[in-house]
Amino acid sequence: MSTEKPPAERAAEARVAATRIEAEGVDGVIVSWVDNAGVTRAKTVPVRGLESAARWGVGAAPCFDAFLVDDSLAPTASPVGDLRLVPDLTALHRLAAQPGWAWAPGDRWTQHGEPHPGCQRRFTRRAADALAEHGLTVRAGIEVEWIVDGGEPGPAYGMRRLIGNSDYLRDLLRTLREQQLTVLQLHPEYTEGQYELSVAPGGPVEAADTALLVRHTVQAVSLRHGLRASFAPVTSPDGVGNGGHLHLSLWRDGRNLGHGGTGPHGLTREAEGFLAGVLAELPALLALGAPSVASYLRLAPGRWSGPYRCWGLENREAALRLITGSAPEQANAEIKCFDAAANPYLAVGGVLAAGLAGLRAALRLPAETTGDPGGGAGGAGGSEGSGGAAERLPATLGQAVDALRASDVLRAAMGDQLWRAVLDVREAEIGRFADLDPAQLVDAVRYRY
Template structure:
């Protein structure tokens, strides 16, 4: 990755990139990062400043480590507040001209201190460290995140009236979807599926699996592109966990598979449905830590209006083959490379780097401990006596997170404490609000 290279090498890569971008008529580059509240933030530079930005970064306020969904801030004893400065350093390996925003390009960014050392609160850096830890143990992970969103008209009402997965809805927005598919393809995104989803105005796009950090990067790029294409069609976009009370919400289902020496350990093994022992242990580790992981992957008060039984949200801590009500849906696939695990309980308010990094850390802990996979849940857990619900509120998930020694160690003290402060502050922010008020307050924030 560009950001891990010496400054001189980053500058040289930026010079080459700037020349190529200029020949394509691009005159500005957007740098994107995601804060602990799950809000995507951006800064941009004119093309003539790209070399300097790649070498030294551009300024970013440390207080954004503690920003909330409404742009207010949490506090911690070590919080910098208005004092200090960080540097956003773009990863030019992921530089992409934006097909729906002519004359602009995009790159994800890492956070550094002014002296050039990595910022311990950088979420992308955390995902990278977690990936490297898995690789040091001789494994690799392929991951992808489903992206669901609601499109609305200028008045904020869902912009489709057709049935779920319906042809009518698809035809109604055929030009919009075609332009989106074209934009993603031109940006190098390997789209697997694009279709209407269940809720009114809802669509979904699925992309090919990549390395963990790359999967999070692609999620950012795809969301950016969806929003840009939608704007060109006069549509508004919401990735909020719930758009309308009582309706199925926007998930961000994480798919992953564990590999070793070119073999998918979710296929052809002696365990349940072809799982190899290492895959069982990896998944068992994630299941064991799942209540605490919700503070990363379902981070909003509104997340728990989505995470309810019978909404295909995975509200129970269990697993099952093709079980869409289990938090972990095992997918056997029709070929060796397709087998994977889908975690359905995560939503689109999450910072994808935090979600992926936390899941990898938990899976690696399961491997280290040799955890056994619990018995399978082969039917709807809501109909079973004793089925374990996942946390039903943000405070409950945050309590589990605060007790997690595993996540404290994996995230490091600064990032861990920042996430904790943001979760507590957002729970307090909405403590006196009813469901409708919460939905209204965050509908257009994500």
């Protein structure tokens, strides 16, 4: 990360970057971060102010750590103090769908030049560095799902919907390509007006950055086509909703540890321990990866949202889906219970911390769930077969918060300040939305993410 360099070195790099992007027609630079409620917040500087922003940062008050999804504040918010938001120039992109603008994610520092303990992006970096101390790296990618209002209707995964919105989707592909992003797939999803896009995997911080850049681009391209995109967990009380599935694979010395081992389906013992650690912490991880009260309208049986604390090979109703792929380098695991309301840095960092704890403890996976973990017929898309009933994950945000409060693994990895700030925001949102019925709740969050 360029933010780790001395201020003078950051400023020198920013001068070069500003000269380059100004020649490309950029007038302003957006520096963004994601708060504990999962909302992307932003400051901007003129392109010729990028040098100063890189050297000194841009003011971003610590009260943002207490913001709720509706812009109210948790009771713990304080009006005192300031932080500095420093753009990471290694992730600087010109925004092809927003002429005249560039974007960079920011890291937050104290005014004294020390890392802010509540910086979510830095949490992901710490978790990745802890794995690196064991000689391990992770490649990750986050699927982006969204629902647009005003698009051509059509059946789930249907060609009709693709044809009716082909200009919109073509422009999205072109724009992402101009921004140097490698798209793997783009297709209509289950719910009317819903689409899913996946990009090439990268390192943990890069994967979270990329997910945000894709979402910003989807919003911008959608507006240009007279459409409004929503990344909310659900946009109707009984709808399937938008997932934020996290794919990841564990590597050592260029070898994918999800292949060629003696564990289940070729997992090495290290990869098995890592995934067992994730599975063990999944109830607590939901408070990071499914952070909205509305997330639990989506996380229901029969919708392939991963509401069960179990794992299985290509089992789309299990929270942890193992994918062997058609080549060794493609083996990965998918966490299906996360959604698009999540702060991606919190979600990725939490999973890495849980996986490392499982690896250190040499945990083993429980018995595989080979059929429907609910013991009944499959939901959206048909039956996966039968199987014994598995343990449900938390069915409310309150239950997930209780699990996070009890998790020594995540508390230690996040640090007390970030851990407490997340809990404060979750508890405040539970109280904020307690009196809303499902339809009112959906309306309250539909366009907040």
